[in-house]
Amino acid sequence: MAGWLGEVPDFFSEELGRYTERTRRSEQIFREARKYVPHGVNSNMRFFEPYPIYIARGKGGKVWDVDGNEYVDLNLAMGAVFSGHSHPAVVEAVQEVIQEGTAFGTDVPEARLVAKELARRWGLDKVRFSNSGAEATMHAIRIARAYTGKEKIVKFEGNYHGAHDYVLVSIKSPPGQMGRKFPRRIPVGPGIPGTTLESVLIARYNDLNSVERLFRKHEEEIAAVIVEPVAMNIGVVPPKPGFLEGLRKLTDEYGALLIFDEVKTGVKLAPGGATEFFGIKPDLAVTAKSIGGGFPVSAIMGREEVMSVVGPHSAVHAGTFNANRLVMAAALATLTKVLTIDAYPRAHRLCDELSRAFQDIVDDYRIPAVVQWIGPNGHIYPGATEPVVDLPTFYQQDDAAWWRYWIAMMNRGVFIEPVVSDDEWTVSVVHTKEDIERAIEAFKEAAKFMRPA
Numbered sequence: 001m002a003g004w005l006g007e008v009p010d011f012f013s014e015e016l017g018r019y020t021e022r023t024r025r026s027e028q029i030f031r032e033a034r035k036y037v038p039h040g041v042n043s044n045m046r047f048f049e050p051y052p053i054y055i056a057r058g059k060g061g062k063v064w065d066v067d068g069n070e071y072v073d074l075n076l077a078m079g080a081v082f083s084g085h086s087h088p089a090v091v092e093a094v095q096e097v098i099q100e101g102t103a104f105g106t107d108v109p110e111a112r113l114v115a116k117e118l119a120r121r122w123g124l125d126k127v128r129f130s131n132s133g134a135e136a137t138m139h140a141i142r143i144a145r146a147y148t149g150k151e152k153i154v155k156f157e158g159n160y161h162g163a164h165d166y167v168l169v170s171i172k173s174p175p176g177q178m179g180r181k182f183p184r185r186i187p188v189g190p191g192i193p194g195t196t197l198e199s200v201l202i203a204r205y206n207d208l209n210s211v212e213r214l215f216r217k218h219e220e221e222i223a224a225v226i227v228e229p230v231a232m233n234i235g236v237v238p239p240k241p242g243f244l245e246g247l248r249k250l251t252d253e254y255g256a257l258l259i260f261d262e263v264k265t266g267v268k269l270a271p272g273g274a275t276e277f278f279g280i281k282p283d284l285a286v287t288a289k290s291i292g293g294g295f296p297v298s299a300i301m302g303r304e305e306v307m308s309v310v311g312p313h314s315a316v317h318a319g320t321f322n323a324n325r326l327v328m329a330a331a332l333a334t335l336t337k338v339l340t341i342d343a344y345p346r347a348h349r350l351c352d353e354l355s356r357a358f359q360d361i362v363d364d365y366r367i368p369a370v371v372q373w374i375g376p377n378g379h380i381y382p383g384a385t386e387p388v389v390d391l392p393t394f395y396q397q398d399d400a401a402w403w404r405y406w407i408a409m410m411n412r413g414v415f416i417e418p419v420v421s422d423d424e425w426t427v428s429v430v431h432t433k434e435d436i437e438r439a440i441e442a443f444k445e446a447a448k449f450m451r452p453a
């Protein structure tokens with residue numbers, strides 16, 4: 001039988017049959033949804049083979065699909081619900097405001113409190129809110145261009161900053177095209193104007209030389225370097241010692257801004273994200289996902305002087321639903337009642353336990369695979385024998401083996417982020433030791449399907 005990435009090996013056909021057996025209702029919904037919705041899903045990232053599953057409800061660290069299967073949820077909406085689903089403090093805050101209207105096209109009193117809390121955590125001065133991570137990176141780039149009066153930005157291969165044209169370039173560049181010595185500029189799919197991408201320069205993650213080379217070549221032209229401080233769209237790739245410090249130094253030296261894209265790391269790696277964790281301060285930081293406790297909200301944070309370019313008759317930042325009452329109530333409760341400083345150590349410890357156990361299991365089975373983790377996030381790279389530090393080393397991964405492991409984990413009630421083999425598990429602040437033990441037990445069986453086909 002042909003499946004994702006080619007033939008499904010014989011040793012996996014029974015397991016795949018089990019998946020389709022357990023998820024019949026999802027398959028039905030998919031077939032119908034496909035008639036009206038391209039690929040049956042509302043984000044390309046949600047589509048996977050043989051068909052996506054549809055989740056009916058979630059509570060705490062668990063979700064249930066439309067067939068009634070229960071999962072320990074280590075996907076958590078692509079890492080966006082670090083607080084756990086429907087946390088009582090968030091539900092209460094939202095219920096209070098929902099009866100009184102949710103969007104007025106004006107600012108609401110709660111917004112300044114959420115801004116104050118985020119500014120405190122990041123040690124930055126000013127904050128503006130948007131609705132998604134993509135909007136936030138788009139605005140941050142515009143602000144950097146407006147502030148510096150320059151146009152070019154440096155982006156790293158393998159980093160993802162949302163689905164807008166400025167940054168849909170050189171993410172998972174195909175191995176044959178990515179460029180060996182120097183990374184190449186490769187648009188992610190059709191529809192992105194070449195003229196937009198001309199202003200984007202591509203560097204290699206964890207390689208300061210590749211950044212310096214661009215600065216030397218385009219000395220007066222670079223407005224900003226945008227980076228995921230931990231690359232979390234090629235699994236989990238922490239920065240090498242000195243990498244972020246080096247970016248800070250180079251941007252200062254050449255008069256460019258440093259933008260941390262903390263959509264994934266923000267309020268997860270530490271209360272003040274990677275900025276706090278690594279102790280390197282960017283000029284602008286964006287965060288999204290987990291700050292809203294399950295509601296769509298993002299923040300653009302920056303130094304006073306940089307953010308001063310935002311305003312009427314100046315750099316545009318706008319959005320009808322920005323900082324509406326519903327999301328501000330949710331964010332305020334999430335930040336002040338759930339993701340408090342004491343909530344972090346346990347989630348990080350449980351992730352550490354889970355990740356170490358996964359590595360031990362594959363080592364015991366003599367299956368080549370590398371597990372990498374930091375804070376509450378981890379990823380396994382089947383097929384890898386060396387640490388993954390950038391996109392070229394990411395390609396050690398055997399994607400088909402990853403997919404088999406993912407299906408096998410689903411069959412055993414553990415839901416890990418399914419984005420075409422490159423995304424991570426997240427341990428939330430409400431997961432229990434039992435949840436983690438269940439995931440480890442599941443992995444003891446699922447890991448066997450990782451062996452090379």
Ligand SMILES: Cc1ncc(COP(=O)(O)O)c(C=O)c1O
Pocket residue numbers: 078131132133134135137160161162163228232233261262263264288289
């Ligand atoms: C690092 C990073 N930046 C930006 C985004 C885009 O966020 P959103 O999907 O909310 O637009 C993502 C999404 O996964 C992300 O991982």
